[in-house]
Amino acid sequence: MSTFLSQIANGLMFGSLIALIAIGYTMVYGIITLINFAHGEIFMVGAYGGLATLTYWVPTAVVAQWYFALPIALVAGALVAMLVAIAMERFAYRPLRNAPRLAPLITALGVSVALQEAVRVFYPGATAAIPFPPLFLDGAFVIPIGDGVVIRYTGVLLIVVSLALAFALERFVERTRLGRAMRATSQDRDVARLMGIDPDRVIVLTFAIGGALAGVAGVLYGSYLNNINIDMGFQNGIFAFTAAVLGGIGNIRGAVVGGLVIGLVRALGGQYLPGGTAYDYVWIFVVLIIVLVFRPQGFFGESERVRA
């Protein structure tokens, strides 16, 4: 029983991290129907940005206090990732706005490799994994069920921050004027222009939000696993992309649910299914395939656009 609950907790922790990354995939797809394969690298860059700020720009005495280090790292990671995402949109994708859809897709793969290599070459020590501070109360508490369920504080942080940001984002998209402009651009870009909306600004905003969330996710990932490496974007990007598809690509709530499902499948599959954690990718893609067979539009996707 306690093993089961531990795995549920692990699943939710990892899942909320994946959810935060998945939001960026799903938002960009919703606006410009591009699978931004470089989004995983934005997550990775955010982690390195947060770490660099703590390591090189903030006095050690300040970093030693987690209540200083944590907000500094989160904001720095979000900012770095956001700026890289904005630059990526401006220089890699915008020139291809009217090109055939394959062109930006291939460009995304190129951007992905370029970002990974840039970090590897220019970040001191990035050829290997780099230790990352916990940024929060280190250690864990125990829920006294069965043999006890161990919950790490950084895992709780991960869940709380991720879900709070996802909730705030959904409110923003549903309730504000800019959020409405984003939905309008996603539904019909030409008509959005007729409403006086500049699609380029909406697209930049979308990349900025997705990038910032990925940056936060990168820092949280570092604090949770205590080290980061340049492959983290590729591995988790695949999970997050799968989560976005599972939830119904283009749908923010879907991305969150998809992320949590993937987290749970990975944790429980690793524990209980033959082969264990070595097969976690397999279980995730098996679930993806099963869902897509019966519900090709994903959990929250719309099978057919409502006729206008």
Added chain:
Amino acid sequence: MAFLEVRDLVVAYGAIQAVRGVSFDVEQGQIVSLIGSNGAGKTTTLRTLSGLLRPVSGTISFDGEQIQKQPAHSILSRGMAHSPEGRRLFARMTVEENLRLGAYTRKDEEGIAKDMQRVYDLFPVLGERRGNKAGLFSGGEQQMLAIGRALMSRPKLLMLDEPSMGLSPIMTQLIFDTVKELRSEGTTVLLVEQNALAALGLSDRAYVIDLGRTTLSGTGHELLADPRVQEAYLGEGVGAE
């Protein structure tokens, strides 16, 4: 100089010229119609006026300024609103959200609320169902919402593309009555219609577009009486899609 002056407009999709020389004037306070058969270039003309398409050549001046090089999103704030062919509502949004998007460039909350009420007064059914998703409405109701949405920017010039398309005669009548009412309130209307009979009946001025060119013009009544118009657009083919 006319309020809206279009001169020698040429618009192409790739190598295909859809508009090959369209010229017309719209004076303030008038209803002006562009009539012509399917594929004549009417919709392309409107899309170019509102900045969705770039003309190959020709000029568009509106309220004293040339606008043919302006992006679509800045043309709206100059006072031109375009209700596109096929309504093109934001189907997954509510009536109220659609209207709010029509007022996207405005910041005056009070004025927006007042204009929203005006749309609900004009089309009571929209007011009753303001929280419903636009995609669930009938064709006529969707057309009302499309016009309401375009009015929310308080346009000086309202461009309506095929507002009667797919509507029953009663609904068409209601939409056209509304257009007349808007004119009496001072809105200038540029109307694109295949339903030439209905459009000419209420137009102060009309132009016939044929194969991408403006070929005939006159007051609505002059064109209704013109045998060439009668033969080409008011015969058996009236309103045929």
